[in-house]
Amino acid sequence: xxxxxxxxxxxxxxxxxxxxxxxxxxxxxxxxxxxxxxxxxxxxxxxxxxxxxxxxxxxxxxxxxxxxxxxxxxxxxxxxxxxxxxxxxxxxxxxxxxxxxxxxxxxxxxxxxxxxxxxxxxxxxxxxxxxxxxxxxxxxxxxxxxxxxxxxxxxxxxxxxxxxxxxxxxxxxxxxxxxxxxxxxxxxxxxxxxxxxxxxxxxxxxxx
Numbered sequence: 001x002x003x004x005x006x007x008x009x010x011x012x013x014x015x016x017x018x019x020x021x022x023x024x025x026x027x028x029x030x031x032x033x034x035x036x037x038x039x040x041x042x043x044x045x046x047x048x049x050x051x052x053x054x055x056x057x058x059x060x061x062x063x064x065x066x067x068x069x070x071x072x073x074x075x076x077x078x079x080x081x082x083x084x085x086x087x088x089x090x091x092x093x094x095x096x097x098x099x100x101x102x103x104x105x106x107x108x109x110x111x112x113x114x115x116x117x118x119x120x121x122x123x124x125x126x127x128x129x130x131x132x133x134x135x136x137x138x139x140x141x142x143x144x145x146x147x148x149x150x151x152x153x154x155x156x157x158x159x160x161x162x163x164x165x166x167x168x169x170x171x172x173x174x175x176x177x178x179x180x181x182x183x184x185x186x187x188x189x190x191x192x193x194x195x196x197x198x199x200x201x202x203x204x205x206x207x208x
Contacts, residue, residue: 181206
């Protein structure tokens with residue numbers, strides 16, 4: 001029997017809304033997303049606030065540089081760092097799905113809703129090469145190029161889907177699968193190059 005390759009250790013599925021979507025919120029999606037986009041920006045970026053006559057810097061976002069150093073020098077990936085990176089990735093993906101009109105439920109900050117992401121926690125000492133984190137971002141350059149092109153195509157699909165939802169209430173399944181496929185591809189690249197949870201090179205594929 002032929003060996004079946006194991007699934008890539010970063011999976012994304014978004015439930016297809018087999019029902020009429022909300023035309024009103026779909027029409028105003030660029031505006032309805034603003035509040036949750038601000039929240040995502042605050043937890044993803046850096047802020048500065050003044051307290052007791054001095055400045056405190058609070059930084060968020062994916063813990064990338066620190067994880068690189070920890071893997072290189074200690075061969076460790078602290079579990080709470082992984083949990084933070086995974087939770088932020090899930091949250092950002094829910095917001096992306098909402099912006100792309102894939103779902104009309106307002107994105108939750110913690111509940112999975114209809115966006116399902118599975119990234120296993122790695123055993124850093126036995127599963128990850130300690131030196132690869134230094135160059136993974138560079139090795140993934142071919143993916144960045146392809147994803148830039150696919151991203152433009154996905155934007156066109158979202159615009160077409162926007163018109164389809166306004167007139168029919170439905171997201172065409174072909175367009176839906178394409179946009180989800182682009183998001184899935186980006187998740188795999190992110191798991192490899194930035195989340196640093198796997199050394200397996202991402203496939204050039206949008207399929208599940």
